[in-house]
Amino acid sequence: MDFFSKAARKSPWLYRINAGSCNGCDVELATTACIPRYDVERLGCQYCGSPKHADIVLITGPLTARVKDKVLRVYNEIPDPKVTVAVGICPISGGVFRESYAIEGPIDRYLPVDVNVPGCPPRPQAIIEGIAKAIEIWAKRA
Amino acid sequence: MAFLKILFDNLREGPATEAFPFGEAATPDAYRGKVTFDETNCVGCNMCEHVCAGGAIRFSEKEDGLHFLIWHNTCISCGLCAHYCPTKAIKLSNDWHLSHLQEEKYEQVDHAVVPYRHCTSCGERLQPGGPMLHQLAFKGTNPRSQRLMNMCPDCRRKASYSGEAL
Structure with a gap:
């Protein structure tokens, strides 16, 4: 068991949640993973398709009223310990949608956020920087 | 045999991956x-x-x-x-290094x-106005405009009318 927790410390799996994002940040997240120029897998992490496998959660979007319950449901399926990263200004503050009737965010009203990566959208290097900070936190928690 | 060209190019040009976060990332000005x-x-x-x-x-x-x-x-x-x-x-x-921990949000x-500026004549509070605005408005400066610039509208009118600003 000790072996597995040591290995897990070095290879967190990433999971994306779209909380009503415009898709700009999601494109940048895809870019960090899929394009060899940015290649987030050098840091030992990998995107996974199931919340049950996730260690680091990347949340984009301002948490719209319509998607709130679904986001919370998926988030609660992710096993503890986990590290939450808010990508883009929307989950951090609401951004241009701030104070809208359709927005339930900022996301830290409902979820414990650990790292914020502001930008609209943040560039891939900025996302990698945020993930690097999340991995440091993950190494302490795992 | 097309792979030989790709292999040669890769050897010559090095990896396409940017060094960041282990090195500096190129940022356009x-x-x-x-x-x-x-x-x-x-x-x-x-x-x-x-x-x-x-x-x-x-x-x-x-x-x-x-x-x-x-x-x-x-x-x-x-x-x-x-x-x-x-x-x-x-x-x-x-500067794009904006990512931070939640505590620093x-x-x-x-x-x-x-x-604020203050009228040089009567001391009334004026809106801020740097030398840059002066430059923009008058395409240059002279001692007279410099003097009038730091006055409130009333004092400026008086100074212009009485001729003391000349």
Whole structure:
């Protein structure tokens, strides 16, 4: 068991949640993973398709009223310990949608956020920087 | 045999992956990143606050001057503030290292105080106005315009009329 927790410390799996994002940040997240120029897998992490496998959660979007319950449901399926990263200004503050009737965010009203990566959208290097900070936190928690 | 060309190119040009985060990342000079503010050039027209799409900029009038506040966590780096600033007091730098821990979320704020001017003749409080605005309005300066610039409208009118400003 000790072996597995040591290995897990070095290879967190990433999971994306779209909380009503415009898709700009999601494109940048895809870019960090899929394009060899940015290649987030050098840091030992990998995107996974199931919340049950996730260690680091990347949340984009301002948490719209319509998607709130679904986001919370998926988030609660992710096993503890986990590290939450808010990508883009929307989950951090609401951004241009701030104070809208359709927005339930900022996301830290409902979820414990650990790292914020502001930008609209943040560039891939900025996302990698945020993930690097999340991995440091993950190494302490795992 | 096409792979030989690819192999040769890869050997010659090295990896396509950027070194960041283990090295520096190339950033264009025109990259729209963190907003910078220069209070010496600000004239307090509040246009940046008016056009700010994310509502990141706030001006408030206090006793000691005009307080400028920007919260980078709701700035979308659209560049409207820099575009509409008449004196280019507000600009976008190419600094994109903005990621931070949650504890520092509300510390991502830049605050500056733009001091008021006071009429050189009667001491009345005036809106801020740097030398940059003077340069823009008159395409140059002379001692007379310099003197009139730091007066309130009433004193300026009196000075012009009486001829003492000449």
